[in-house]
Amino acid sequence: MTTGVVSGDRSEVEEAAVRQGLPLYVWAFTLLVPLSMFTGQAGALGVPLPLDRLVLATGIGLLILTPAAWSRLRLRPVHVVMGVAVAGIALSAAATGVLLDQVALFALLDRVLVPFLLFALAPVVWSTPRRRALLVKVVVVTGLYLGTTALLEMVAPQLVWPAYIVDPEVGIQYGRARGPFVASEAAGLVLGMAGAVSALGVARLHGTWRSLAGLSVLLCTIGTALTLTRSIWLGTVLGLLAVCVLERRLRLPALVLTVSTALVGVVVVASVPTLQESFTDRATTSRSLFDRANTNAAGLRVVEDRPLTGLGWTRFAAGEGMDYIRQADDYPLTNVRIEIHNVPLSRAAETGLPVALAYVVAVLLSLVTPLLRHYDGEQHGWRLVAVASVLMWLTAAMLSPVPYPTANYLVWLLAGVAAAPVLTRDGGDPWAAVRPLSPPTPAR
Template structure:
């Protein structure tokens, strides 16, 4: 029992329909489907000739069905908390900024507003309702594990057998960015790495909590996720993943004792992969010594600081930095200017440059009260049905720590990594966001 509770288990094997009964509404399945379908968002949908990414439809349908289900809200009545106020204020300010600056009705402006603010905040809000039982959270855990398995296999095949990659557009070098690295269907190595980290942590939790076939699948996913993170050849992901493992392990005494073993095992795995694939070793060495991306990052970040100095209250407007950046870029004495049409490579600074300091502060408050509180705060429980939330906090901590490192070094415009961090935060914070204790199954049947 001690082992199970320390890692977020319930003290017994979970997830069987015989234990929990048929409590699986359609909106749950649609929201679960949204996560793997989102890997096709953007360039992937265009490559497949789809007029709209399918995840947009499943997410919209899930939210509509959930809104129309009065029992769901009676069962898990949410209160208005500080995080909701902060999130609503950020969205309102960003929408007003987009309207005034003329980007609200543009494709780029509208979708960036949805993917970076609106949808992540909505997912944090509805997560306590959608994933209100251990069985539903088990389904989420299994979904993330299977997604990680697919992405991990794809990351490996991109390097050793590109002809076997499905869908084939993943290895089309005329599409996307980060050619030569493992990119997955995102066509961006950073998005692949961030998602693999979350899925890898979810797989570890599933391996601890389940036996049989699911344990084998989860173990394979965890190993492939670690290899896939290496194959992204993205330094921010490497750094973030290591910090994520360390921070997650420091949360619990038993895991703190295992930390040296885990780090040694990860190092051995990386070394084995590099020895087995000499070409990868050369690529890793070359990537580690690349400086051009660092120069570009410094140039746009310095430009963003000049924007904040000139427009501290309003910024240049939501989605306007790329168009305005050339006016604020200056040639430095020690490094070149190679590209000025880039987003700010620091999310808090980017919020300040486009929304002004008030917008940046509100966004930071929302993050602190959402993922931040869920990561560092003590997990509250309403009863035995919430005993598994300790394990979910470990998954969130690993993913959120990696995400936190990455947003300080990149604009992180990819929908799924942002979705996952806020969705998991809503799962962990559920007891604190619900107004009163939800009725037990026996009480409902009575």
């Protein structure tokens, strides 16, 4: 029986996994990615409760009941630092009395706790080639949906599903490709990451799935451009450059993809007169830059005033940050009740420098950990995906608050899969063809 991916000889554990089928917790965690795209819009879909929360709780519960899986996890410094960051933020929320407040609680879950948890659990949830093939296929389908939706939003909005996506009264940034998130940056981040996973699918999958993965790469790339969001454009370019530096064989395909996307983009822009104006407006607009400068300057004043404790978790945008906002001499003040547009600075202003430091170290370790061991074959591909995705996320995090559940879930999930050899004990699904970071010195 084939797994849908190219791999070396199967271990006994993998053979057993093929015979037994995929555990339910694998399906639950994998479906979390597409279902989380609609979080916050359950009412518009006629669903009584957010399905992503349900499958997440189900997956965690089922995994707890499978000690043979999670007992393979190895405690690493990155886990400890993540735990310190989560505990520090929770204490900040408790100290200011908002721990059980809906906005503060979901901010803690969606931005910190669940992403870090997915990083820790990913190595055992997607511990075999067959499970990772399922993950790739689900993300490919997600990329096809998001890329198609982005294109339809611009050329045939009447065909978009769900209809709330093209409702100007729902969400923010109407007029850009924003998908079911109804936020262009969220759509761009997930499109970029889905494109990276789909590129891996082109290399690892076969038959129809390989063709679908290639189409997903193209649609995701076009979709990121149609978000009309500069942080997405910059992050996608940086992620692509990083992949080209790490793997020279991908430089020509990357060039072909870029040229193809540019050609398709020219055709689309020429076909939709208003789209050219939208691109020009986004490339030259300054208001978002002014908002970012104002909130970031206010964040620095908070850190100077309260370096150890900050204002408290989520308290800046709740209104307490208004006391620190000033009218600049050389640019206007256009909005005062928005979040700080820099994630590290936001953590420092709201929870204090010690907790912010733990958070930043945890983020950096999640980028470094997949690079600690170099294996040929499948794991190398996942390393490239993780590096590109983390760089996309980091770029956005330096320019916005990044409150989006799906993007936060997916980036740490991918980093955790790529770091599996470092984060798990021997056994399960060893990556094929071990190659050390430094070649051994030839014997004399």
